[in-house]
Amino acid sequence: MKQTLPLVITFVLGVLFVVEFFIPAHGVHELTALLQEWGSVLAAFAFILGGINLMQANLPRIWRREKDWPYKVVLVASALVMLGVGLWEGQEGRTFLYLYDHIFAPCNATMFALLAFFITSAAFRAFRARNLEAFLMLSTAVLVMLCVVPLGELVALLFPEPLRTTIASLPSDIKDWILDYGNNAGRRAIMIGAALGAIATGLRVILGLERSHLGGE
Amino acid sequence: MKLAWEKLQSFDRRWLFLAMGLAIALPLMFEFTMPFTTSPRVRALYDEIETLPPGTQVLLAIDYDPASKPELEPFARAVLRQLLLRRCRVVLMTLWDKAPPIVMALIEDIIEGEHDRHRGLFEGRDDPPLRYGVDYVFFGFKEGKEIVIAGLGQSFRQIYPADYRERPVGQLPIMNGINRLSDFPLIVEVSAGFPGTKEWVQQVVTRYGLRYAAATTSVSVTELSPYYPRQMFSLVGGMRGAAEYEKLVGQVGLATRGLNVLTVGHVVIVLAITMGNVIYFKTRKRKRGAR
16 A cells, blocks of 8 residues: 555656646646645645754754754754744845845855856866867867957957958857857757656556655665 | 966866956946847737737736746736736736745735826826726635646636635636636736646546647747647747846836846856866867876
């Protein structure tokens, strides 16, 4: 029963959602819309589970004074403060928005901004033309990087008018050509392969051949 | 000479950090204007909005967090301004839990702030004031990712029974005639990742034949490029795309200034790559010679 019931639910719902895609009847859509609403509610519970998991993972380590425990104190305290203020004031509360604007947003942006420095360092140390493939990738990357910024347009200013327009649009055309042909061909091949794989996995789950989602092997 | 190349190989990377820091700071300190052209990918959305009749309901999904705000917000601002100036009615929503304060600030800055003070948005025009629930509305954040997108395709009202301030959808005149996504003549999404453009395309755009345009971060452009122009008729990529959009709407904003930073930054990275490779080949030759 413990195994069969989840398999039956998976099969019925899986078939329903596949069939619904091809049946435009109003009643079928209403049923799936209701199920999607339930799904949305269930997904919201993941936040509560996430919060419980955060405490379970960090509180014992703080208690035992394990390595880096002060950082975990900061993590737990920040989570509790934001939760408390959010519940007390609501999402438009003054303190809540103050914490968001003056602590969370700058920290979040800083972490992302550091990428610029890491990329520069990585470009110097790791981006080497060791073989033909690496050379092709490197030269394409450099070309796209230069074409995406208005350097071509800047150079075009040195030329008289009939030539200027052609030169100004040339980098953009090169970049679009690389994206539309080289990139899209590779991407589409990967996407179609991945989609076929997803269909096969989906069918295996619906038919009960794949049971890893039930916690077994 | 040989030793010099080897020394350069173990070059202190803090000099690179300094170079990049200057490449970011100097263009921001000393403003200059770079000439640039607009691409058809970006122009397509601008032209589409310019043809919309006043009163058209447009869905604007804001799916980014503070980390991607500098790259995506200039576009969000430019497109929101254009829609409001065209007197389109804008329905805002988000699937990102960190986005609601960003959207609220956007509303406050562009819709409420600028209009009330009669500066910027409707300056010199005799337009009636924009009213919440009539001309614009924000539905807030909804958890569920792809499930929410798929659900909106079937019933917008079932997924969002009330707006951000818990006002029932039935009491919002802006939602008259809107039951599902296909009722919107235009959907614009500003996306920084998951859940975002890819999920919109896969769940609803092709299935319901939606008129859909997206603005994404630069790194996402290669991944989303196969969807242009069939599934999405316009793809605005990163800071450059946003700067092009600002140029089209005739407003020099953060993206136009950011483009200067981007240009100098890219030049620094290309120089770092070139320098790294020159050093690599010089020292490799020497090692081979020693063998």
